Amino acid sequence: MTDKELFQVSGLKKYFDQSQGIIDRYLNDTDQVKAINGVSFAVERGETVGVVGESGCGKSTLARCLINLENPTDGEIKYKGKKFEKFDSGEMDSFRKEVQMVFQDPASSLNRRKTISQTIKAPMEIHGIYENSRDERVRELLERVGLSPDYANRYPHEFSGGQRQRVGIARALSVDPEVLILDEPVSALDVSIQAQILNLLKDLQDDLDLTFVVISHDLSVIEYMCNRVAVMYLGEFMEIANSDVLFSNPQHPYTKALLDALPQPVPELARKRKTLEGNVPSPINPPSGCVFHTRCPLATEECSESRNDPELNSIDQSDENHKVACIHVDEVTNDNLKVDSNIGNDGNYEVENFNS
Amino acid sequence: MFYMHILIHEYVYQEGTKMGSVSPDSEADQNKSTTAQRSLLQQFWKNYKNNYLSIAGGAIILLLVLMALLAPILAPHSPYEQFETSDDSKFHPAEPGTEIILTNGDGDIVEQTTAYLGTDNVGRDILSRLLYGLRTTLVIGLSVVITSLVIGSLAGAIAGFYQDSWIDNAIMRVMDVIFPFPSIVLAIALLGVVGIGETTYSLPILGTVAVPNTAKIILVISVVYIPRFARVMRGAVVTEMEEDYIDALRTIGASDFRILLSDVIVNTVPSVVIQGSLYVGTALLASAGLSFLGLGIQPPQASLGLMLSNSRDYVYSGEWWFSVFPGLLIAITILGFNLLGDGLRDALDPRYQGEQ
Helix, strand or coil, X not given: CCCCEEEEEEEEXXXXXXXXXXXXXXXXXXXXXXXXXXXXXXXXXXXXXXXXXXXXXXXXXXXXXXXXXXXXXXEEEEECCEEHHHCCHHHHHHHHHHEEEECCCCCCCCCCCCCHHHHHHHHHHHHCCCCCCHHHHHHHHHHHCCCCHHHHHCCHHHCCHHHHHHHHHHHHHCCCXXXXXXXXXXXCCCHHHHHHHHHHHHHHHHHHCCEEEEEECCHHHHHHHCCEEEEEECCEEEEEEEHHHHHHCCCCHHHHHHHHCCCCCCHHHHHHCCCCCCXXXXXXXXXXXXXXXXXCCCCCHHHHCHHHCCCCEEXXXXXXXXXXXXXXXXXXXXXXXXXXXXXXXXXXXXXXXXXX | CHHHHHHHXXXXXXXXXXXXXXXXXXXXXXXXXXXXXXXXXXXXHHHHHCCHHHHHHHHHHHHHHHHHHCHHHHCCCCCCCECEECCCCCCCCCCCCXXXXXXXXXXXXXXXXXXXXXXXXXXXXXXXXXXXXXXXXXXXXXXXXXXXXXXXXXXXXXXXXXXXXXXXXXXXXXXXXXXXXXXHHHHHHHHHHHCCCCEEEEECCCEEEEECHXXXXXXXXXXXXXXXXXXXXXXHHHHHHCCHHXXXXXXXXXXXXXXXXXXXXXXHHHHHHHHHHHHHHHHHHHHHHHHHCCCCCCCCCCCHHHHHHHHHHHCCCCCCXXXXXXXXXXXXXXXXXXXXXXXXXXXXXXHHCCCC
């Protein structure tokens, strides 16, 4: 635990009760959706941590737990060395001020009956800051996120998706936060606008010394934004590594499959790739042992034994940050993997392969 | 081919100027940024006035309210004065348009005039009684709706806000018990409890409080309508709670109180207001029904329901004006409120918003 660590998550679990009826509740065991099933990681000041995974793997729940919208079923989250439950009201206030969230759907994240000026002012009112200069602050923020300050008195429906997302970012910035949790910040936007928003976020990070947690299903977004990436599958982390390492030297078979599924600019290469078979198992009843074994090309008998649920372990003494949850990780490193990884080590693989 | 070239050229050219003219936002929708800023109220009025039926409904209600308010000025006589027919000087019903006279105790003629809508079985001027009766009936209808709308939607909003909690269950189960009773039956039962006529209660702090009969009627009919508003409001709030902006407010640190009052209720009130305008008609009918059964407004006070009730015995004997005029006025009032309600719904419905 160092001063640099903002968030410290250990053994985080979040289950949701499935059945609601009274009869179910008293007669049967309630089904539980295991949205997050034991996740540990840390977020350091100034870095950008990405969480990537398929839809339904629990990444949004993780974001909601991080910002204390959901109470974890088990495990703990520490912010600046202190658990959420132990916060007094003053500490909760400063947490609510220092950590802000940008939501996925810009249409739903703004109140349709309030002007954007009212929306951006709300956090300042709640925290009682910028008492005498809120209007100027709104204009300043709008300009900062690339909108004309004259738009302040308009309603959300008068804006496009990208502009609304900019308003959402302005709202998050209004209380001078330290951490922004970006839950799929661009997935609802057109591709051309995605780049603008991502660049805006990067600029803001440089200028305001922000720490980002980026949740996304889009590997290219993650690669562009993040220093460190966690790959999530069925509520568990499969692999966590520095971004450059993860994309150049993926170790877990799931990570490899994900990278393999990226659209290739060269059609000839796309034909070679191997995709995963089958569907993601239900999070109500996840597979025993390693949750990925039902779809893993490397899976053996022992992977499905429940005592063999693999922990995240460092695979390389020289790289503490690279951890993989797979008992076959040695075979993977020996390139024994049947999944053909096209993502090469050097980045210019497409052209070479295409020429040959 | 040539034309196509021009078309493409033109398209590119326009796109280019578009990009150039909208300063910071290349994604700005040109149309939206050039429309003058319009408040939601203006938007509402624009939607509302396009519908002739809504305008008609609004005009009817406005006219009726003015008539009721100005009853003392508009009514040719007091609603309680008994007139004699001028030909035989007896208190018997006068047909519309006949001469009537008012005498004092000594038999001298005080006033001689025409009964435009006739007189009733004890010689009271129907036109005057209609105007005063409209007054009573509108006061009851509107008070019932306002009372039950405020109480019902507050209860529903709290229930929806804390969805599935004990407080939600407590509130909604009580509502479920009240809901299935036919309104008249429940109102009769409640009137049985509170009694008919003015009652004085001695209360610990307030001292003796006299509760007039009208207030009791308003109260019992309101109870009938509370669950309807509660259900509509709860449904609207539950939908609203799924919007991301609620989570955004939570992550900012807004209190439940603030979220509920300043955001959720503001957005859900239109749906109960629509419901309310439609229920004014049925509440009127319920109060008229109670009067008809002799449980509502007590004679000699004038109310449309009571007039209708009195006319029952005269339907076959030929005094058609007893029943036709109050019946017609009730029908017009209900029609007006229904048209108004439909117009409000169309104008406030989110599906119509932002399309112009």
